[in-house]
Amino acid sequence: MRLLTREALLSFRRAPLLSALSVTTIAFSLFTVGLFGLIAINLREALRDLEERVEIVAFVLRGTPPETITLASQDIATFPEVLTVTYVTEDDALARARRELVEFRDAYRDLQVNPLPASLEIRLREGFRDAVHAAAVAERVRGFSFVEDVRFGRDWVEQLDGLRDLAGILGLVIGGVFAAVAIVIIGVTIRLTLLQRAREIHIMRLVGATNWFIRGPFLLEGALKGFLGGVLALVLCYAGYTAFRNNTSVLGGLVFFGPHHMFVIVVFGVFLGLFGSLVSVGRHLRTVSGRLDRRMV
Amino acid sequence: MIRLSHVVKTFPNGSLALKDVSFHVPKGEFVFLTGHSGAGKSTLLRMLYAEERPSQGEVRVGGHLVHALKADEIPRLRRRLGIVFQDFRLLEDRTAFENIAFALEVTGARADTIPARVTRVLTQVGLAAKARAHPRELSGGEQQRVAIARALVNDPAILLADEPTGNLDERATRGVFQLLRDINTSGTVVVMATHDLDLVRQTTYRTIEMREGSVVFDSADEARGEER
Numbered sequence: 001m002r003l004l005t006r007e008a009l010l011s012f013r014r015a016p017l018l019s020a021l022s023v024t025t026i027a028f029s030l031f032t033v034g035l036f037g038l039i040a041i042n043l044r045e046a047l048r049d050l051e052e053r054v055e056i057v058a059f060v061l062r063g064t065p066p067e068t069i070t071l072a073s074q075d076i077a078t079f080p081e082v083l084t085v086t087y088v089t090e091d092d093a094l095a096r097a098r099r100e101l102v103e104f105r106d107a108y109r110d111l112q113v114n115p116l117p118a119s120l121e122i123r124l125r126e127g128f129r130d131a132v133h134a135a136a137v138a139e140r141v142r143g144f145s146f147v148e149d150v151r152f153g154r155d156w157v158e159q160l161d162g163l164r165d166l167a168g169i170l171g172l173v174i175g176g177v178f179a180a181v182a183i184v185i186i187g188v189t190i191r192l193t194l195l196q197r198a199r200e201i202h203i204m205r206l207v208g209a210t211n212w213f214i215r216g217p218f219l220l221e222g223a224l225k226g227f228l229g230g231v232l233a234l235v236l237c238y239a240g241y242t243a244f245r246n247n248t249s250v251l252g253g254l255v256f257f258g259p260h261h262m263f264v265i266v267v268f269g270v271f272l273g274l275f276g277s278l279v280s281v282g283r284h285l286r287t288v289s290g291r292l293d294r295r296m297v
Numbered sequence: 298m299i300r301l302s303h304v305v306k307t308f309p310n311g312s313l314a315l316k317d318v319s320f321h322v323p324k325g326e327f328v329f330l331t332g333h334s335g336a337g338k339s340t341l342l343r344m345l346y347a348e349e350r351p352s353q354g355e356v357r358v359g360g361h362l363v364h365a366l367k368a369d370e371i372p373r374l375r376r377r378l379g380i381v382f383q384d385f386r387l388l389e390d391r392t393a394f395e396n397i398a399f400a401l402e403v404t405g406a407r408a409d410t411i412p413a414r415v416t417r418v419l420t421q422v423g424l425a426a427k428a429r430a431h432p433r434e435l436s437g438g439e440q441q442r443v444a445i446a447r448a449l450v451n452d453p454a455i456l457l458a459d460e461p462t463g464n465l466d467e468r469a470t471r472g473v474f475q476l477l478r479d480i481n482t483s484g485t486v487v488v489m490a491t492h493d494l495d496l497v498r499q500t501t502y503r504t505i506e507m508r509e510g511s512v513v514f515d516s517a518d519e520a521r522g523e524e525r
């Protein structure tokens with residue numbers, strides 16, 4: 001184990017520039033993913049407020065007995081998607097209109113007959129505040145005979161869904177491209193290290209070291225670079241996050257990754273490094289040593 | 298210990314390096330492999346340590362069917378062999394001691410056994426005093442002794458030497474050759490490729506002569522009065 005670590009660290013000392021290059025590319029690929037991840041997370045955070053307003057309103061036929069409505073609303077409250085059901089009577093509706101719609105206050109005051117229908121306002125649980133679930137609940141509510149019409153802002157809810165996904169997808173695509181570049185660059189640096197250490201590898205093979213033993217240091221090296229890249233990416237993300245937070249006045253504050261997200265990013269870096277070196281070592285180990293054998297004889 | 302049966306080696310570029318080579322080397326023997334440059338000596342040795350695979354025929358080394366070994370079985374074979382070359386193949390940035398220890402480390406030897414084993418082989422090749430020297434501080438003969446010590450440190454049953462004295466002056470050649478003889482005396486099979494006929498004539502060891510990929514003379518056949 002000590003040998004493994006020693007040999008793996010050797011390449012950092014012998015090829016500091018190449019090592020730095022691999023670490024940097026991993027860092028940048030993860031930085032991109034991370035940055036868009038941050039945007040997605042903050043967007044989600046911002047949307048959480050908006051989401052709370054996702055609401056289904058069922059307008060009740062005039063003349064329906066309040067008992068029927070109360071009973072039905074109790075029924076609706078047991079739907080798995082439903083958080084709360086509020087019964088808004090005709091009078092409540094009018095009072096609210098007077099309160100909220102200041103411009104029409106006069107108009108409402110002079111009314112002889114209340115034109116506003118009673119309604120059930122249904123709010124959904126978190127995780128169900130999207131178009132699909134809202135539509136499903138609306139459909140079931142429409143089934144009640146006293147319900148005249150059901151409304152929810154379908155377009156608006158759908159836009160919300162789209163926005164939420166966009167940042168995530170964009171981050172994955174751009175990050176994926178960078179990740180591919182990182183793997184290639186790691187491959188190249190490992191290949192150069194392999195050439196640089198062809199003599200060691202050649203002798204290892206001659207004296208009967210197993211392939212895994214020979215690969216070990218290179219894989220460890222790749223994993224180490226990936227780890228460093230991951231950590232560096234987090235640092236960059238944090239720097240970007242701080243800079244953005246200090247230069248804008250987003251109310252409610254921005255959020256950074258939780259420990260869970262940070263862990264995933266670093267693990268992903270390790271995976272990138274490991275994968276890059278595995279591919280490269282697998283492809284070049286024999287060639288490097290064999291070429292040396294013939295040249296040296 | 299070593300048995301080749303009808304071994305043929307054709308390289309992808311079409312060159313025919315070995316043509317139907319067969320011979321047997323019993324336990325305890327010292328064998329010279331002679332022949333001009335390009336006769337196929339190195340290729341033959343590479344067959345024995347599984348660096349090349351025969352195109353046809355069978356290669357058996359110490360109970361291993363080398364021609365049929367899978368890649369992951371090769372290390373086990375090589376741990377039973379010691380291999381030395383004309384160009385020593387030492388790591389320049391490590392001392393004599395470290396070069397030998399490297400062979401043990403990378404084959405998974407227990408760390409606490411390594412110093413004693415390295416010291417033992419360094420003493421055996423007469424270089425105990427130079428343990429801390431780097432290759433560039435050693436003469437050619439000394440470097441080859443370090444390489445031999447490295448080959449011996451895993452207690453091989455067979456020592457393969459490809460022109461081990463090819464880069465050495467006469468005095469160093471004699472010293473290295475004597476070392477190989479001593480190693481053979483202690484029971485290790487030695488196969489030594491060389492084109493130094495003076496060396497070959499000094500002894501009565503078995504000699505296999507190759508030419509253009511074929512065995513053209515084997516002193517063992519001669520002794521038994523066989524025709525080839």
Ligand SMILES: Nc1ncnc2c1ncn2[C@@H]1O[C@H](COP(=O)(O)OP(=O)(O)O)[C@@H](O)[C@H]1O
Nearest residue numbers: 308310312314333334335336337338339340341
């Ligand atoms: N990897 C190879 N590819 C093609 N031809 C080779 C290769 N190795 C050796 N040969 C050829 O095989 C023949 C024997 O070479 P070699 O075994 O090195 O001879 P020796 O060691 O007796 O000088 C030569 O003609 C050489 O050119």
Ligand SMILES: [Mg+2]
Nearest residue numbers: 297338339340
């Ligand atoms: Mg040769």
